[in-house]
Amino acid sequence: MIRLEHVTKTYPKASRPSLDDVSVEIEKGDFVFFIGPSGSGKSTIIKLLLHEIQPTKGKVVVNGRDVTAIRSWRIPNFRRSIGCVFQDFRLLPNRTAYENVAFALEVIGKSKEVARRVVPEVLELVGLGGKEHRYPHELSGGEQQRVAVARAFVNRPLILLADEPTGNLDPDTSIEIMRLLDRINRTGTTVVMVTHDSNIVNQMRRRVVEIESGRIVRDQPRGVYG
Amino acid sequence: MRAKYVLSEVALGLWRNVTMTVAMMITMAVSLTMLGASVVLFLQVNSMKDYYYDKVEVSIFLKNDVTDEQRTALKNALDGDPLVKSVFHESKEEAYDKFRTQFRDAPDLVAATKPDQLPESYRVKLKDPNQYKAIYDKYKDSEGISSIVDQRRLLGKVFGILNSIQELALVIAIVQGFAALLLVANTIQVAAYSKRREVAVMKLVGAANWFIQAPFVLEAMFAGVIGALLAWLALVGAKVFLLDGSLKSLASLLTPVPWRTINLMLPLLFVIGALISGVTGWVTLRFYIKR
Numbered sequence: 162m163i164r165l166e167h168v169t170k171t172y173p174k175a176s177r178p179s180l181d182d183v184s185v186e187i188e189k190g191d192f193v194f195f196i197g198p199s200g201s202g203k204s205t206i207i208k209l210l211l212h213e214i215q216p217t218k219g220k221v222v223v224n225g226r227d228v229t230a231i232r233s234w235r236i237p238n239f240r241r242s243i244g245c246v247f248q249d250f251r252l253l254p255n256r257t258a259y260e261n262v263a264f265a266l267e268v269i270g271k272s273k274e275v276a277r278r279v280v281p282e283v284l285e286l287v288g289l290g291g292k293e294h295r296y297p298h299e300l301s302g303g304e305q306q307r308v309a310v311a312r313a314f315v316n317r318p319l320i321l322l323a324d325e326p327t328g329n330l331d332p333d334t335s336i337e338i339m340r341l342l343d344r345i346n347r348t349g350t351t352v353v354m355v356t357h358d359s360n361i362v363n364q365m366r367r368r369v370v371e372i373e374s375g376r377i378v379r380d381q382p383r384g385v386y387g
Numbered sequence: 388m389r390a391k392y393v394l395s396e397v398a399l400g401l402w403r404n405v406t407m408t409v410a411m412m413i414t415m416a417v418s419l420t421m422l423g424a425s426v427v428l429f430l431q432v433n434s435m436k437d438y439y440y441d442k443v444e445v446s447i448f449l450k451n452d453v454t455d456e457q458r459t460a461l462k463n464a465l466d467g468d469p470l471v472k473s474v475f476h477e478s479k480e481e482a483y484d485k486f487r488t489q490f491r492d493a494p495d496l497v498a499a500t501k502p503d504q505l506p507e508s509y510r511v512k513l514k515d516p517n518q519y520k521a522i523y524d525k526y527k528d529s530e531g532i533s534s535i536v537d538q539r540r541l542l543g544k545v546f547g548i549l550n551s552i553q554e555l556a557l558v559i560a561i562v563q564g565f566a567a568l569l570l571v572a573n574t575i576q577v578a579a580y581s582k583r584r585e586v587a588v589m590k591l592v593g594a595a596n597w598f599i600q601a602p603f604v605l606e607a608m609f610a611g612v613i614g615a616l617l618a619w620l621a622l623v624g625a626k627v628f629l630l631d632g633s634l635k636s637l638a639s640l641l642t643p644v645p646w647r648t649i650n651l652m653l654p655l656l657f658v659i660g661a662l663i664s665g666v667t668g669w670v671t672l673r674f675y676i677k678r
Contacts, residue, residue, distance in 0.1 A: 268392075316592070
Protein backbone atom coordinates (compact mmCIF):
# COMPACT_ATOMS: atom_id res chain seq x y z
CA MET A 162 0.00 0.00 0.00
CA ILE A 163 2.71 2.47 1.10
CA ARG A 164 6.41 1.88 0.60
CA LEU A 165 9.37 4.16 1.22
CA GLU A 166 12.58 2.88 -0.38
CA HIS A 167 15.82 4.44 0.90
CA VAL A 168 14.22 7.84 1.08
CA THR A 169 16.40 10.80 1.91
CA LYS A 170 15.01 14.30 2.11
CA THR A 171 17.29 17.27 2.61
CA TYR A 172 15.63 20.68 2.63
CA PRO A 173 17.52 23.47 0.88
CA LYS A 174 19.92 25.22 3.25
CA ALA A 175 19.49 22.50 5.91
CA SER A 176 22.73 21.20 7.39
CA ARG A 177 21.48 17.62 7.84
CA PRO A 178 18.71 15.64 6.13
CA SER A 179 15.19 15.49 7.63
CA LEU A 180 14.94 11.88 6.54
CA ASP A 181 18.08 9.86 6.09
CA ASP A 182 17.85 6.64 4.07
CA VAL A 183 14.45 5.61 5.44
CA SER A 184 12.82 2.39 4.23
CA VAL A 185 9.45 1.30 5.54
CA GLU A 186 6.51 -0.69 4.21
CA ILE A 187 2.87 -0.37 5.26
CA GLU A 188 0.31 -2.99 4.25
CA LYS A 189 -3.24 -2.34 3.20
CA GLY A 190 -5.47 -2.00 6.28
CA ASP A 191 -2.57 -1.29 8.65
CA PHE A 192 -2.72 1.23 11.49
CA VAL A 193 0.70 2.78 11.99
CA PHE A 194 1.99 5.39 14.41
CA PHE A 195 5.02 7.44 13.48
CA ILE A 196 6.45 8.80 16.71
CA GLY A 197 9.47 10.83 17.67
CA PRO A 198 10.45 14.25 19.01
CA SER A 199 9.72 17.50 17.15
CA GLY A 200 11.96 17.92 14.15
CA SER A 201 12.68 14.22 13.90
CA GLY A 202 11.24 14.11 10.38
CA LYS A 203 7.88 12.43 10.97
CA SER A 204 5.83 15.21 9.37
CA THR A 205 8.15 15.10 6.38
CA ILE A 206 6.80 11.59 5.72
CA ILE A 207 3.22 12.92 5.49
CA LYS A 208 4.33 15.65 3.08
CA LEU A 209 6.13 13.08 0.93
CA LEU A 210 3.06 10.84 0.81
CA LEU A 211 0.89 13.80 -0.28
CA HIS A 212 3.43 14.79 -2.92
CA GLU A 213 3.71 18.20 -1.32
CA ILE A 214 7.47 17.74 -1.42
CA GLN A 215 9.81 15.49 -3.40
CA PRO A 216 12.43 13.19 -1.90
CA THR A 217 16.05 14.13 -2.52
CA LYS A 218 16.84 10.45 -3.03
CA GLY A 219 14.85 7.24 -3.02
CA LYS A 220 11.38 6.17 -4.02
CA VAL A 221 7.92 6.73 -2.52
CA VAL A 222 5.25 4.26 -3.63
CA VAL A 223 1.58 4.82 -2.73
CA ASN A 224 -1.23 2.58 -3.98
CA GLY A 225 1.26 0.90 -6.26
CA ARG A 226 2.24 4.16 -7.92
CA ASP A 227 5.64 5.81 -7.78
CA VAL A 228 4.66 9.17 -6.34
CA THR A 229 7.78 10.92 -7.57
CA ALA A 230 6.89 10.01 -11.15
CA ILE A 231 3.34 11.38 -11.09
CA ARG A 232 2.95 14.28 -13.47
CA SER A 233 1.96 17.49 -11.74
CA TRP A 234 -1.43 17.75 -13.46
CA ARG A 235 -2.31 14.28 -12.20
CA ILE A 236 -1.56 15.06 -8.57
CA PRO A 237 -5.14 16.27 -7.82
CA ASN A 238 -6.47 12.91 -8.99
CA PHE A 239 -3.89 11.09 -6.90
CA ARG A 240 -4.84 13.04 -3.78
CA ARG A 241 -8.45 11.93 -4.06
CA SER A 242 -7.35 8.51 -2.87
CA ILE A 243 -5.86 9.99 0.32
CA GLY A 244 -7.73 11.60 3.19
CA CYS A 245 -5.95 14.00 5.48
CA VAL A 246 -6.49 15.32 9.02
CA PHE A 247 -4.38 17.95 10.77
CA GLN A 248 -3.77 19.29 14.23
CA ASP A 249 -5.46 22.60 13.36
CA PHE A 250 -8.56 20.99 11.74
CA ARG A 251 -8.44 23.32 8.69
CA LEU A 252 -12.18 23.81 8.48
CA LEU A 253 -13.74 26.70 6.56
CA PRO A 254 -15.10 29.03 9.27
CA ASN A 255 -17.94 30.44 7.18
CA ARG A 256 -19.41 27.04 6.37
CA THR A 257 -21.42 24.66 8.50
CA ALA A 258 -20.30 21.13 9.33
CA TYR A 259 -22.46 19.83 6.48
CA GLU A 260 -21.11 22.44 4.03
CA ASN A 261 -17.52 21.76 5.03
CA VAL A 262 -17.88 18.08 4.19
CA ALA A 263 -19.99 18.72 1.08
CA PHE A 264 -17.35 21.20 -0.14
CA ALA A 265 -14.82 18.39 -0.43
CA LEU A 266 -17.24 16.52 -2.68
CA GLU A 267 -18.37 19.44 -4.78
CA VAL A 268 -14.91 20.70 -5.66
CA ILE A 269 -13.99 17.34 -7.15
CA GLY A 270 -17.08 17.41 -9.32
CA LYS A 271 -19.64 15.41 -7.34
CA SER A 272 -23.23 16.59 -7.68
CA LYS A 273 -25.33 18.12 -4.91
CA GLU A 274 -27.50 15.01 -4.95
CA VAL A 275 -24.51 12.82 -4.12
CA ALA A 276 -23.59 15.19 -1.31
CA ARG A 277 -27.15 15.12 0.08
CA ARG A 278 -26.98 11.36 0.23
CA VAL A 279 -23.42 10.83 1.46
CA VAL A 280 -22.68 13.74 3.82
CA PRO A 281 -25.36 13.02 6.50
CA GLU A 282 -24.23 9.41 6.47
CA VAL A 283 -20.60 10.22 7.14
CA LEU A 284 -21.49 12.87 9.76
CA GLU A 285 -23.56 10.21 11.50
CA LEU A 286 -20.56 7.86 11.33
CA VAL A 287 -18.26 10.35 13.08
CA GLY A 288 -20.91 10.97 15.74
CA LEU A 289 -22.12 14.41 14.67
CA GLY A 290 -25.70 13.45 13.82
CA GLY A 291 -27.91 16.44 14.61
CA LYS A 292 -25.08 18.96 14.47
CA GLU A 293 -24.88 19.23 10.67
CA HIS A 294 -25.81 22.90 10.58
CA ARG A 295 -23.49 24.19 13.27
CA TYR A 296 -20.60 26.42 12.27
CA PRO A 297 -17.08 25.47 13.41
CA HIS A 298 -17.06 28.17 16.10
CA GLU A 299 -20.23 26.62 17.53
CA LEU A 300 -18.52 23.24 17.91
CA SER A 301 -15.99 22.01 20.49
CA GLY A 302 -12.45 21.13 19.44
CA GLY A 303 -13.24 17.43 19.40
CA GLU A 304 -16.34 18.02 17.32
CA GLN A 305 -14.41 20.17 14.88
CA GLN A 306 -11.86 17.40 14.46
CA ARG A 307 -14.73 14.99 13.79
CA VAL A 308 -15.91 17.24 11.00
CA ALA A 309 -12.36 17.19 9.62
CA VAL A 310 -12.30 13.38 9.82
CA ALA A 311 -15.68 13.25 8.07
CA ARG A 312 -14.32 15.49 5.31
CA ALA A 313 -11.21 13.32 4.94
CA PHE A 314 -13.26 10.14 4.85
CA VAL A 315 -16.24 11.19 2.74
CA ASN A 316 -14.53 10.18 -0.52
CA ARG A 317 -13.78 6.75 0.98
CA PRO A 318 -10.01 7.09 0.51
CA LEU A 319 -7.72 4.09 0.62
CA ILE A 320 -5.40 5.89 3.01
CA LEU A 321 -6.05 8.28 5.88
CA LEU A 322 -3.11 10.44 6.94
CA ALA A 323 -3.36 12.10 10.35
CA ASP A 324 -0.75 14.69 11.34
CA GLU A 325 -0.97 15.11 15.16
CA PRO A 326 -4.77 14.96 15.06
CA THR A 327 -5.02 15.07 18.86
CA GLY A 328 -2.43 17.81 19.32
CA ASN A 329 -5.02 20.46 20.20
CA LEU A 330 -7.39 18.22 22.19
CA ASP A 331 -7.69 17.23 25.84
CA PRO A 332 -6.95 13.55 26.76
CA ASP A 333 -10.60 12.39 26.90
CA THR A 334 -11.46 13.98 23.57
CA SER A 335 -8.28 12.56 22.11
CA ILE A 336 -9.38 9.06 23.05
CA GLU A 337 -12.71 9.63 21.30
CA ILE A 338 -10.98 10.75 18.14
CA MET A 339 -8.75 7.68 18.32
CA ARG A 340 -11.79 5.42 18.60
CA LEU A 341 -13.13 7.10 15.50
CA LEU A 342 -9.88 6.55 13.57
CA ASP A 343 -9.89 2.95 14.77
CA ARG A 344 -13.42 2.49 13.44
CA ILE A 345 -12.37 3.95 10.09
CA ASN A 346 -9.37 1.62 10.05
CA ARG A 347 -11.72 -1.34 10.50
CA THR A 348 -13.52 -0.45 7.26
CA GLY A 349 -10.24 -1.40 5.55
CA THR A 350 -8.73 2.08 5.32
CA THR A 351 -5.01 2.26 5.94
CA VAL A 352 -4.34 4.80 8.70
CA VAL A 353 -0.99 6.55 9.12
CA MET A 354 -0.78 8.79 12.16
CA VAL A 355 2.04 11.06 13.21
CA THR A 356 1.99 11.90 16.91
CA HIS A 357 3.98 12.44 20.07
CA ASP A 358 1.01 11.70 22.34
CA SER A 359 2.43 8.81 24.41
CA ASN A 360 -0.88 8.12 26.17
CA ILE A 361 -2.64 7.35 22.95
CA VAL A 362 0.10 5.21 21.50
CA ASN A 363 0.25 3.17 24.67
CA GLN A 364 -3.49 2.60 24.75
CA MET A 365 -3.91 1.65 21.12
CA ARG A 366 -1.18 -0.97 20.97
CA ARG A 367 -0.69 -0.72 17.25
CA ARG A 368 2.39 -0.75 15.05
CA VAL A 369 4.86 1.93 16.13
CA VAL A 370 7.64 3.33 13.97
CA GLU A 371 9.97 5.59 15.93
CA ILE A 372 12.07 8.16 14.14
CA GLU A 373 14.97 10.08 15.55
CA SER A 374 17.06 12.60 13.64
CA GLY A 375 15.70 11.34 10.36
CA ARG A 376 16.38 7.65 10.95
CA ILE A 377 14.10 4.78 11.95
CA VAL A 378 15.26 3.58 15.35
CA ARG A 379 12.38 1.19 16.16
CA ASP A 380 9.60 -0.62 14.27
CA GLN A 381 7.35 -2.70 16.54
CA PRO A 382 4.11 -4.50 15.56
CA ARG A 383 2.21 -3.82 18.81
CA GLY A 384 4.35 -1.16 20.35
CA VAL A 385 4.18 1.44 23.11
CA TYR A 386 5.62 4.96 23.15
CA GLY A 387 8.76 3.68 24.78
CA MET B 388 -23.28 22.55 -11.08
CA ARG B 389 -19.57 23.24 -11.29
CA ALA B 390 -20.10 26.08 -13.72
CA LYS B 391 -22.61 27.59 -11.32
CA TYR B 392 -20.11 27.27 -8.48
CA VAL B 393 -17.34 28.91 -10.52
CA LEU B 394 -19.57 31.78 -11.64
CA SER B 395 -20.88 32.51 -8.17
CA GLU B 396 -17.28 32.51 -6.92
CA VAL B 397 -16.38 35.03 -9.64
CA ALA B 398 -19.27 37.33 -8.70
CA LEU B 399 -18.42 37.04 -5.02
CA GLY B 400 -14.75 37.74 -5.66
CA LEU B 401 -15.47 40.82 -7.76
CA TRP B 402 -17.89 42.15 -5.19
CA ARG B 403 -15.61 41.49 -2.22
CA ASN B 404 -12.90 43.65 -3.81
CA VAL B 405 -15.23 46.12 -5.42
CA THR B 406 -12.90 49.15 -5.18
CA MET B 407 -10.04 47.17 -6.68
CA THR B 408 -12.35 45.78 -9.34
CA VAL B 409 -13.45 49.28 -10.37
CA ALA B 410 -9.86 50.54 -10.43
CA MET B 411 -8.91 47.56 -12.57
CA MET B 412 -11.73 48.22 -15.03
CA ILE B 413 -10.98 51.94 -15.31
CA THR B 414 -7.25 51.57 -15.97
CA MET B 415 -8.04 48.79 -18.39
CA ALA B 416 -10.60 51.03 -20.12
CA VAL B 417 -8.20 53.98 -20.43
CA SER B 418 -5.46 51.76 -21.77
CA LEU B 419 -7.73 50.08 -24.29
CA THR B 420 -9.25 53.41 -25.36
CA MET B 421 -5.78 54.69 -26.18
CA LEU B 422 -4.93 51.47 -27.94
CA GLY B 423 -8.15 51.63 -29.94
CA ALA B 424 -7.58 55.29 -30.81
CA SER B 425 -4.07 54.45 -31.89
CA VAL B 426 -5.24 51.63 -34.15
CA VAL B 427 -8.03 53.78 -35.64
CA LEU B 428 -5.55 56.56 -36.31
CA PHE B 429 -3.11 54.14 -37.88
CA LEU B 430 -5.77 52.79 -40.25
CA GLN B 431 -6.91 56.33 -40.92
CA VAL B 432 -3.48 57.64 -41.83
CA ASN B 433 -3.01 54.72 -44.19
CA SER B 434 -6.32 55.25 -45.94
CA MET B 435 -5.61 58.98 -46.16
CA LYS B 436 -2.25 58.29 -47.73
CA ASP B 437 -3.90 56.09 -50.33
CA TYR B 438 -6.52 58.74 -50.94
CA TYR B 439 -4.27 61.77 -51.20
CA TYR B 440 -1.17 60.31 -52.78
CA ASP B 441 -3.37 59.35 -55.66
CA LYS B 442 -4.25 62.99 -56.15
CA VAL B 443 -1.04 64.85 -55.40
CA GLU B 444 1.01 66.42 -58.11
CA VAL B 445 4.35 68.05 -58.52
CA SER B 446 3.84 71.65 -59.59
CA ILE B 447 6.47 73.17 -61.82
CA PHE B 448 5.91 76.91 -61.77
CA LEU B 449 7.19 78.87 -64.73
CA LYS B 450 8.79 82.28 -64.70
CA ASN B 451 6.74 85.26 -65.82
CA ASP B 452 9.11 85.91 -68.69
CA VAL B 453 9.21 82.33 -69.93
CA THR B 454 9.57 82.02 -73.69
CA ASP B 455 7.44 79.80 -75.90
CA GLU B 456 10.50 77.74 -76.78
CA GLN B 457 11.35 77.07 -73.16
CA ARG B 458 7.75 76.11 -72.46
CA THR B 459 7.59 73.71 -75.42
CA ALA B 460 10.97 72.19 -74.58
CA LEU B 461 9.84 71.56 -71.02
CA LYS B 462 6.51 70.14 -72.19
CA ASN B 463 8.27 67.74 -74.58
CA ALA B 464 10.76 66.68 -71.92
CA LEU B 465 7.97 65.94 -69.44
CA ASP B 466 5.87 64.11 -72.03
CA GLY B 467 8.80 61.84 -72.83
CA ASP B 468 9.81 61.27 -69.22
CA PRO B 469 9.38 57.65 -68.05
CA LEU B 470 8.73 58.77 -64.45
CA VAL B 471 5.75 60.88 -65.44
CA LYS B 472 2.23 59.56 -65.65
CA SER B 473 0.50 62.67 -66.95
CA VAL B 474 1.16 66.35 -67.45
CA PHE B 475 -1.37 69.11 -67.42
CA HIS B 476 -0.73 72.73 -68.23
CA GLU B 477 -2.34 75.40 -66.05
CA SER B 478 -2.37 78.82 -67.66
CA LYS B 479 -2.44 82.13 -65.79
CA GLU B 480 -6.21 82.41 -66.42
CA GLU B 481 -6.92 78.96 -65.10
CA ALA B 482 -4.79 79.66 -62.05
CA TYR B 483 -6.75 82.86 -61.53
CA ASP B 484 -10.12 81.04 -61.80
CA LYS B 485 -8.96 78.51 -59.25
CA PHE B 486 -7.67 81.25 -57.00
CA ARG B 487 -11.01 83.06 -57.20
CA THR B 488 -13.03 80.01 -56.18
CA GLN B 489 -10.58 79.12 -53.44
CA PHE B 490 -10.67 82.57 -51.89
CA ARG B 491 -14.27 83.55 -52.70
CA ASP B 492 -14.74 84.35 -49.02
CA ALA B 493 -12.12 87.07 -49.27
CA PRO B 494 -13.31 89.37 -52.10
CA ASP B 495 -10.77 92.08 -51.22
CA LEU B 496 -7.94 89.67 -51.83
CA VAL B 497 -9.45 88.54 -55.12
CA ALA B 498 -10.02 92.14 -56.22
CA ALA B 499 -6.43 93.03 -55.46
CA THR B 500 -5.04 90.17 -57.51
CA LYS B 501 -4.68 90.29 -61.26
CA PRO B 502 -4.49 87.16 -63.43
CA ASP B 503 -1.05 88.30 -64.49
CA GLN B 504 0.35 87.99 -60.98
CA LEU B 505 -0.32 84.28 -60.79
CA PRO B 506 2.30 82.01 -62.36
CA GLU B 507 1.45 79.50 -65.02
CA SER B 508 2.54 75.94 -64.21
CA TYR B 509 2.81 72.33 -65.28
CA ARG B 510 0.96 69.94 -62.98
CA VAL B 511 2.80 66.65 -63.16
CA LYS B 512 1.47 63.35 -61.84
CA LEU B 513 4.17 60.80 -61.16
CA LYS B 514 3.91 57.08 -61.70
CA ASP B 515 5.45 56.64 -58.27
CA PRO B 516 4.86 59.64 -55.97
CA ASN B 517 8.05 58.81 -54.10
CA GLN B 518 10.12 59.73 -57.14
CA TYR B 519 9.76 63.44 -56.45
CA LYS B 520 13.45 63.92 -55.78
CA ALA B 521 14.43 62.51 -59.17
CA ILE B 522 12.04 64.85 -60.95
CA TYR B 523 13.25 67.79 -58.91
CA ASP B 524 16.91 67.09 -59.69
CA LYS B 525 16.19 66.61 -63.34
CA TYR B 526 14.26 69.81 -63.97
CA LYS B 527 15.48 72.29 -61.38
CA ASP B 528 18.08 73.75 -63.75
CA SER B 529 15.86 73.87 -66.82
CA GLU B 530 15.33 77.24 -68.45
CA GLY B 531 12.27 79.28 -67.49
CA ILE B 532 11.40 77.54 -64.25
CA SER B 533 10.86 79.56 -61.09
CA SER B 534 10.19 76.75 -58.59
CA ILE B 535 9.17 73.12 -58.19
CA VAL B 536 6.74 72.26 -55.40
CA ASP B 537 5.86 68.76 -54.27
CA GLN B 538 2.42 68.69 -52.67
CA ARG B 539 3.34 65.46 -51.05
CA ARG B 540 5.83 67.27 -48.87
CA LEU B 541 3.04 69.48 -47.54
CA LEU B 542 0.89 66.44 -46.87
CA GLY B 543 3.87 64.78 -45.28
CA LYS B 544 3.80 67.38 -42.52
CA VAL B 545 0.13 66.65 -41.82
CA PHE B 546 0.81 62.94 -41.76
CA GLY B 547 3.78 63.54 -39.52
CA ILE B 548 1.55 65.22 -36.96
CA LEU B 549 -1.04 62.44 -37.19
CA ASN B 550 1.70 59.85 -36.85
CA SER B 551 3.05 61.44 -33.72
CA ILE B 552 -0.46 61.65 -32.23
CA GLN B 553 -0.84 57.96 -33.01
CA GLU B 554 2.49 57.14 -31.39
CA LEU B 555 1.61 59.20 -28.35
CA ALA B 556 -1.67 57.31 -27.99
CA LEU B 557 0.23 54.04 -28.30
CA VAL B 558 2.72 55.09 -25.61
CA ILE B 559 -0.13 56.05 -23.26
CA ALA B 560 -1.81 52.73 -24.05
CA ILE B 561 1.34 50.82 -23.14
CA VAL B 562 2.01 52.74 -19.93
CA GLN B 563 -1.61 52.50 -18.82
CA GLY B 564 -1.68 48.87 -19.91
CA PHE B 565 1.30 48.20 -17.67
CA ALA B 566 -0.49 49.85 -14.75
CA ALA B 567 -3.58 47.78 -15.55
CA LEU B 568 -1.52 44.58 -15.52
CA LEU B 569 -0.04 45.42 -12.12
CA LEU B 570 -3.54 46.09 -10.80
CA VAL B 571 -4.78 42.78 -12.19
CA ALA B 572 -1.86 40.95 -10.58
CA ASN B 573 -2.49 42.72 -7.29
CA THR B 574 -6.24 42.06 -7.36
CA ILE B 575 -5.68 38.39 -8.06
CA GLN B 576 -3.21 38.14 -5.20
CA VAL B 577 -5.68 39.76 -2.82
CA ALA B 578 -8.43 37.46 -4.08
CA ALA B 579 -6.22 34.40 -3.69
CA TYR B 580 -5.25 35.51 -0.21
CA SER B 581 -8.83 36.07 0.87
CA LYS B 582 -9.67 32.56 -0.30
CA ARG B 583 -6.48 30.89 0.89
CA ARG B 584 -8.34 28.52 3.24
CA GLU B 585 -10.65 27.33 0.50
CA VAL B 586 -7.72 26.95 -1.88
CA ALA B 587 -5.76 24.93 0.70
CA VAL B 588 -8.71 22.58 1.28
CA MET B 589 -9.37 22.23 -2.44
CA LYS B 590 -5.76 21.23 -3.06
CA LEU B 591 -5.86 18.82 -0.14
CA VAL B 592 -8.95 16.96 -1.31
CA GLY B 593 -7.72 16.86 -4.89
CA ALA B 594 -9.73 19.48 -6.77
CA ALA B 595 -8.46 19.92 -10.34
CA ASN B 596 -6.04 22.78 -10.87
CA TRP B 597 -8.22 24.43 -13.51
CA PHE B 598 -11.13 24.32 -11.09
CA ILE B 599 -9.10 26.08 -8.42
CA GLN B 600 -7.76 28.69 -10.82
CA ALA B 601 -10.81 29.33 -13.02
CA PRO B 602 -12.64 31.73 -10.67
CA PHE B 603 -9.58 33.96 -10.36
CA VAL B 604 -8.75 33.96 -14.05
CA LEU B 605 -12.38 34.63 -14.98
CA GLU B 606 -12.46 37.46 -12.48
CA ALA B 607 -9.54 39.10 -14.24
CA MET B 608 -11.01 38.42 -17.69
CA PHE B 609 -14.34 39.89 -16.67
CA ALA B 610 -12.62 43.12 -15.67
CA GLY B 611 -10.76 43.09 -18.99
CA VAL B 612 -13.97 42.62 -20.97
CA ILE B 613 -15.78 45.41 -19.11
CA GLY B 614 -12.73 47.63 -19.65
CA ALA B 615 -12.88 46.83 -23.36
CA LEU B 616 -16.58 47.66 -23.51
CA LEU B 617 -15.98 51.02 -21.79
CA ALA B 618 -13.09 51.72 -24.15
CA TRP B 619 -15.24 51.00 -27.17
CA LEU B 620 -18.00 53.26 -25.87
CA ALA B 621 -15.37 55.99 -25.46
CA LEU B 622 -14.36 55.53 -29.12
CA VAL B 623 -18.02 55.68 -30.19
CA GLY B 624 -18.39 58.84 -28.13
CA ALA B 625 -15.28 60.32 -29.74
CA LYS B 626 -16.70 59.66 -33.19
CA VAL B 627 -20.18 61.02 -32.45
CA PHE B 628 -19.19 64.09 -30.46
CA LEU B 629 -15.75 64.97 -31.81
CA LEU B 630 -15.27 63.71 -35.36
CA ASP B 631 -18.90 64.06 -36.42
CA GLY B 632 -19.51 66.91 -34.00
CA SER B 633 -17.22 69.78 -33.09
CA LEU B 634 -14.36 68.68 -35.37
CA LYS B 635 -16.56 68.05 -38.39
CA SER B 636 -14.92 70.75 -40.53
CA LEU B 637 -11.53 69.24 -39.84
CA ALA B 638 -12.85 65.77 -40.55
CA SER B 639 -13.68 66.72 -44.14
CA LEU B 640 -10.02 67.48 -44.69
CA LEU B 641 -8.86 64.35 -42.88
CA THR B 642 -11.31 61.98 -44.65
CA PRO B 643 -14.06 60.68 -42.34
CA VAL B 644 -13.57 57.74 -39.98
CA PRO B 645 -16.10 55.10 -41.09
CA TRP B 646 -18.29 53.28 -38.55
CA ARG B 647 -16.86 50.07 -39.89
CA THR B 648 -13.48 50.95 -38.37
CA ILE B 649 -15.03 51.85 -35.03
CA ASN B 650 -17.10 48.65 -34.97
CA LEU B 651 -14.04 46.62 -35.80
CA MET B 652 -12.47 47.87 -32.56
CA LEU B 653 -15.09 46.12 -30.38
CA PRO B 654 -14.01 42.51 -31.00
CA LEU B 655 -10.37 43.59 -31.13
CA LEU B 656 -10.49 45.30 -27.74
CA PHE B 657 -12.57 42.46 -26.27
CA VAL B 658 -10.03 39.87 -27.27
CA ILE B 659 -7.03 41.95 -26.18
CA GLY B 660 -8.60 42.98 -22.87
CA ALA B 661 -9.76 39.48 -21.96
CA LEU B 662 -6.59 37.78 -23.12
CA ILE B 663 -4.12 40.13 -21.46
CA SER B 664 -5.90 40.24 -18.10
CA GLY B 665 -6.66 36.52 -18.16
CA VAL B 666 -3.06 35.57 -18.88
CA THR B 667 -1.80 38.01 -16.24
CA GLY B 668 -4.19 36.54 -13.69
CA TRP B 669 -3.14 33.02 -14.55
CA VAL B 670 0.59 33.78 -14.39
CA THR B 671 0.11 35.54 -11.05
CA LEU B 672 -1.65 32.45 -9.71
CA ARG B 673 1.17 30.20 -10.88
CA PHE B 674 3.48 32.16 -8.61
CA TYR B 675 1.00 32.54 -5.80
CA ILE B 676 -0.62 29.11 -5.60
CA LYS B 677 2.21 26.66 -5.93
CA ARG B 678 1.25 23.07 -6.62
